[in-house]
Amino acid sequence: MSGLAPFRDGLVLxxxxxxxxxxxxxxxWSVRLRRASLALPPGDADLVRGELEPLLGPYDEVADAYRREPAPA
Known part of the structure; x- marks a missing residue:
């Protein structure tokens, strides 16, 4: 699996x-994310992968939107 989800259109953890x-x-749950890393068990990784994969587009087509979005004020 490789690619990039469109800007502001990814998974909501x-x-x-x-x-x-x-x-x-x-x-x-948010306390666990304050660690330097959080290893996902294989079943969780499969679940995240299954949810994320349909959102992914080719990096070259999607990445530009990340660069052009103005920073929030």
Missing amino acids: RDMVPRLSVFPDPAT
Whole structure:
């Protein structure tokens, strides 16, 4: 799997938390993301991959939108 999701059109991790075993307590999921790295168990990686893959486009076609979006004020 390779590619890039369109700018502002990727996965919303918060919506996936209840389905991911790496977050045993959905109420405190964001605390786990404050670590330097978070390894996903294979089943969670498969779930994220399955949700993300349909959104991916070729890098060369999608990346330009990331560069041209003005910074929020």
